[in-house]
Amino acid sequence: MLNIPALEKLVHELSRLPGVGPKTAQRLAYHILQSREEYTDRLSDALHRVRAEVHTCPRCFNYTDSDLCRYCEDEKRSNETLCVVEEPSDIMRIESSGAFRGRYHVLHGAISPLEGVGPQDLRIRELLERVDKGLHGEGPCIKEIILALDADLEGDTTILYLTKQLAGKNVKLTRIAHGVPIGSDIDFIDDRTMGRALENRVEL
Amino acid sequence: MLNIPALEKLVHELSRLPGVGPKTAQRLAYHILQSREEYTDRLSDALHRVRAEVHTCPRCFNYTDSDLCRYCEDEKRSNETLCVVEEPSDIMRIESSGAFRGRYHVLHGAISPLEGVGPQDLRIRELLERVDKGLHGEGPCIKEIILALDADLEGDTTILYLTKQLAGKNVKLTRIAHGVPIGSDIDFIDDRTMGRALENRVEL
Numbered sequence: 239m240l241n242i243p244a245l246e247k248l249v250h251e252l253s254r255l256p257g258v259g260p261k262t263a264q265r266l267a268y269h270i271l272q273s274r275e276e277y278t279d280r281l282s283d284a285l286h287r288v289r290a291e292v293h294t295c296p297r298c299f300n301y302t303d304s305d306l307c308r309y310c311e312d313e314k315r316s317n318e319t320l321c322v323v324e325e326p327s328d329i330m331r332i333e334s335s336g337a338f339r340g341r342y343h344v345l346h347g348a349i350s351p352l353e354g355v356g357p358q359d360l361r362i363r364e365l366l367e368r369v370d371k372g373l374h375g376e377g378p379c380i381k382e383i384i385l386a387l388d389a390d391l392e393g394d395t396t397i398l399y400l401t402k403q404l405a406g407k408n409v410k411l412t413r414i415a416h417g418v419p420i421g422s423d424i425d426f427i428d429d430r431t432m433g434r435a436l437e438n439r440v441e442l
Numbered sequence: 443m444l445n446i447p448a449l450e451k452l453v454h455e456l457s458r459l460p461g462v463g464p465k466t467a468q469r470l471a472y473h474i475l476q477s478r479e480e481y482t483d484r485l486s487d488a489l490h491r492v493r494a495e496v497h498t499c500p501r502c503f504n505y506t507d508s509d510l511c512r513y514c515e516d517e518k519r520s521n522e523t524l525c526v527v528e529e530p531s532d533i534m535r536i537e538s539s540g541a542f543r544g545r546y547h548v549l550h551g552a553i554s555p556l557e558g559v560g561p562q563d564l565r566i567r568e569l570l571e572r573v574d575k576g577l578h579g580e581g582p583c584i585k586e587i588i589l590a591l592d593a594d595l596e597g598d599t600t601i602l603y604l605t606k607q608l609a610g611k612n613v614k615l616t617r618i619a620h621g622v623p624i625g626s627d628i629d630f631i632d633d634r635t636m637g638r639a640l641e642n643r644v645e646l
């Protein structure tokens with residue numbers, strides 16, 4: 239459509255980013271063309287650098303640029319509670335709440351038969367190994383695992399699978415609460431959330 | 443916040459793109475990290491290639507990768523009408539309507555005193571030169587200039603300026619019509635658009 243192969247290629251590559259459709263990709267490509275030449279160099283350097291320097295932490299699979307990630311390295315955090323999340327970006331949401339001071343484990347996805355993602359594609363084996371090592375005294379003993387997975391079908395499937403795998407391992411298994419978000423109007427809450435909020439009501 | 447300088451740099455560079463805030467930039471950066479290694483290489487190649495190959499057409503200032511752009515090169519297009527647009531991307535909108543078969547001229551912006559953009563920052567001098575060359579028989583004679591600029595303050599200011607500059611040059615000056623968009627419900631049209639639609643009503 240643009241009849242300029244180099245521009246079309248850039249639009250094509252940009253449109254592979256999440257939330258970027260062909261129209262947005264075109265707008266971004268035109269912006270890049272209009273910007274100063276240094277910008278393309280800086281963006282392209284940033285892409286190379288992130289690839290070269292950032293890798294997953296061998297213990298929790300969060301992203302890091304050193305041997306272990308900052309949460310695994312931090313001596314002040316409790317080894318007794320482990321929070322399991324789907325993506326590294328979820329850790330930041332939990333950290334900024336300030337309500338958790340334990341360790342993390344990133345699965346890098348959730349079980350989704352529809353998308354062909356099975357337990358073997360996630361960091362579930364490594365999670366079970368971490369728990370087993372604690373049980374055999376080869377690592378820190380984990381007393382509670384908090385599942386902070388997305389409140390969707392994939393998250394629920396993964397929770398079901400993990401519950402089965404962790405049964406009988408003498409670890410307390412919990413999941414984060416679902417309910418009415420703080421500050422929101424009850425009028426606008428959907429039925430399922432309201433159902434869950436009533437079901438999991440807390441005694442005052 | 444991320445505590446990984448390479449990742450922070452990528453987020454910073456991505457957040458300079460239009461419509462990409464810090465949150466979106468972070469999501470894009472995480473996606474890039476999760477994608478296969480080839481993707482960063484391909485995106486970075488595309489950035490370099492677009493810089494190396496794409497430049498503005500010396501006649502109309504549209505983007506091109508050859509000497510003249512495809513609209514200036516096309517022998518079948520009329521030299522008598524010239525459509526003036528703000529950005530190269532506007533050309534595609536006009537082309538896909540199929541209602542124009544003349545030549546283009548890209549101003550690369552609009553006059554905006556608030557943002558410090560004056561007539562000297564745009565391709566206005568080059569537009570006047572094209573018109574003058576036609577008048578002196580040194581180039582194709584332009585009979586009509588259609589101003590297809592944005593329907594905002596900057597567009598209006600630019601139209602006012604161009605009208606003054608082109609006065610007495612024996613060129614018919616028009617602007618694209620403003621009115622109710624096709625297929626839209628009259629209930630949802632704002633007052634100014636409706637005012638313009640009534641003012642510029644067409645006899646049946």
